[in-house]
Amino acid sequence: MSNSYEVVTDIAEIARLNEELGRRLSRMFKVKRTREITYPAGHETGTVYFETATGLHVRAWSPSERRDKFINFLLVGDPSSSSWMQIDVQMNFPANSYNRRMAGAFVIDEHGHTLVAHRGKLTKGKAGLHKTKVFREFASRVVEADDKGLTSKVILISALDDPELANRLWGFALEAREVATRIGAEENDDTRGDSAPAIGGSGGGSGKKPAAPPKDPMLKLRSYFDEYAGEGTSKGHGGGKRTVEHGDIVKALETQLRGNGRSQKAQAIDLAIVAAEVDLYEVKTSASTTDVYTGVGQLLIHGECIHELLERTVRRHLVLPMAPRASHKKHITKKGGINIVTYEKDGGGYHFQGLA
Known part of the structure; x- marks a missing residue:
């Protein structure tokens, strides 16, 4: 199958692109704090970089690296508060060896542009959402890409060199949270047998x-x-x-x-x-x-x-x-x-x- 998009699968190149992503975001997110970060699998103490030093709903980014992945948590919160922060979206990329379990992906389009993309892995509470439903909600940005011999669907978020990179990332995070809420409610309705009117x-x-x-x-x-x-x-x-x-x-x-x-x-x-x-x-x-x-x-x-x-x-x-x-x-x-x-x-x- 000939695709116009290709997922970056070379680990060295993924590391380089993640470093470039971090370099671009670090220009905007400079207010450093130590916070407790929560996510469906648990919580951890991490370094969080806020966009500004004051405000109730300030955009924040928490990067880190583990043996198997490069982590980018997208969050929103109050820089002056000590309360725990819940992540909105994880933009994690594989490290050490390639795998498709990470939510984030770098994609090359037919013009050679590098784009930040998401594999549609969202959760509501501790439950993972059906990716087909997630892709349905983001369908204008869903493309098929060659993925090391397979074809994967991904949601395009932003060109890596786009001046609006941060706005597009946190805009996606906001939409992802809304999508998770809608799909969660829809699945609850399906469970109860309450079919919505046509x-x-x-x-x-x-x-x-x-x-x-x-x-x-x-x-x-x-x-x-x-x-x-x-x-x-x-x-x-x-x-x-x-x-x-x-x-x-x-x-x-x-x-x-x-x-x-x-x-x-x-x-x-x-x-x-x-x-x-x-x-x-x-x-x-x-x-x-x-x-x-x-x-x-x-x-x-x-x-x-x-x-x-x-x-x-x-x-x-x-x-x-x-x-x-x-x-x-x-x-x-x-x-x-x-x-x-x-x-x-x-x-x-x-x-x-x-x-x-």
Whole structure:
């Protein structure tokens, strides 16, 4: 199988990359404290580096090295407190000999960029969560990578040389904690036999028969969880950096639109805002002819499927970093009935133009 991503498996190279990760983080995390750190398997006394010396929810990093692994605990806490700190995420990498049990991984994309990734190993309490459910929640950043002769799924978090490395790491840690809570609650509901109502069905007191689930599971709408739900592939969205960026854009778009209706998603759909009518969004990280053609096709086909499923008018929106060329835009908007939305980077977020 030919993949566009490759997990770094050479132990010497992993050690070098972990050292580089530490060097970059140490520039920001300089306030040194000794704290008791707790995690599902127990607790230990460790050195914690805080981002600032004051505050209640200050980002913190605790690196260390053991015989079999390089440890990076991501935490949040009060630098002036002596209370125990619970880790949010472990970004550990194999040392001494290669193994896939560590949660962290370094990945090389098709352009030669090195990315920090996570293998989807999360826990709730002392119980490990099903990785398939974890990958479902981070699906916009899930890719398949060649892993020493095997194919592994990983969640891309950040390019190692990204100036936003720390923000992306601790953003992932926050999302991971939320994901663990959601999956834990979902599994409790499954255990009790409490099945949630079908998302997007007629429901309520309308008297209509609830819509049958779509035959294609990739078009089954479900609640939006701060991540696009597209199926991860070996090629991602044209490279690791673009894959990470895609999830950021969809998240920013959902944040701005969530007041207009219920935010929903499907494996094949970036974002749907469901109210009396449905607004369907497809996000692309370039305005290339290929991306524009692909986005238009997805909106036309998926829009018809959603219209048939929900029996509601569907408005289609193609979200691009810039407008397509004039001849394409005219036919997309007039004959295709698709609204063009453009975005640009705005500080730490995105600004959108053309939202209806």
